[in-house]
Amino acid sequence: MTGASLILVRHGRPAIDPDTPPTTWPLCPEGRAAVEALAGKIAGYRPVAVATSPEPKARETAEIIAGRLGLTIDIDPGLHEHKRQHLSFGTEAAFRERIASIFASPGEAVGGIETADEAGERLARALAQHKGRPLVAVTHGTVLSLYVAKLLGLDAHDLWRNLHTPDAFVLDAQGGLVERISLP
Template identity: 35%
Template sequence: MSARRRLFLIKHGRPHVVPELPARQWTLSDEGLRQSERLAQWFRAHLPTQVVSSLEPKARETGKVLASRLKLPFSPAPNLHEHQRENEPYFPDVAQFEAKVRDFFAEPSRLTFGEETADQAHSRFSQAVNKVMDEYLIDDVALVAHGTVIALLVSRANGLSPFPLWKALGFCGVIEVEWPSLKLVQVMERI
């Protein structure tokens, strides 16, 4: 086992938005595919040894492109999904959506947005990440997931405010942390 393992937390590529469907069912848009290709180019200098993703189509597709281009093994894993909010409508107004996310982060133990509190989402995602990293004991892992859960994990481990981190992390943005400390190494906000 290497002395210092790396975990790359990646926000999926831009999805093809279908307002009538829950966001968890959205696939990658053409732009999301292009972003995933650019992400693979960036990773040639930061080569992980394993690619893992959430089960959501947009994350799986991002992970598959990354693994294929880098000729790395790929596996989807459970419980890496976005904070659960299927009971919420699609928000065409970005400011309204951001206000909901801000409330979600500001009151982590209260159910303010969706079916899962920020504390619950953090606990689920953190446990899932630990399980992945335990499964790939010697690997540097590129893990494709979702903005709010990535922001929760990284901000809590590093004493940061989650909302600015979430807002800054664009599609196919990458946060590199040391494992197992989750100490922040670098943030690449967007591709």
């Protein structure tokens, strides 16, 4: 496989605990197994570096992938999720409604201190700092959707609604899509 410059990965499925902040959730057993499968598919692109958000679910995802590839990980706070500390998880339906409001008002700080536009720009800046290519970068659903949608001319909310945990977008040096690797 050739042409890959960036492999942008959404973390594996977390162990959801509505009584704790999502920023503290680890992967669940099914999430770890799916990330193992994803790592096998990513290996064909011969990545040379792995960077990750510091959140446990992302870090664990990166550790599994890096372990499979024989690489170390670089923890990069710029790869974290959209800053929305004022939005709790709550019910699945309520969470989806709150996320929809973020995508509907990308220039407003809905539920947080960072707008959707700012989150996408932050992720782009963080990715640009990593020189090793192909790079595996493990991040989160909202910020990944904002970044990929802008590159590919897609609707970010539609993309977010169709993401899996894990999910990966293999992009070439010009930001074009080489392959999407989705694991339910």
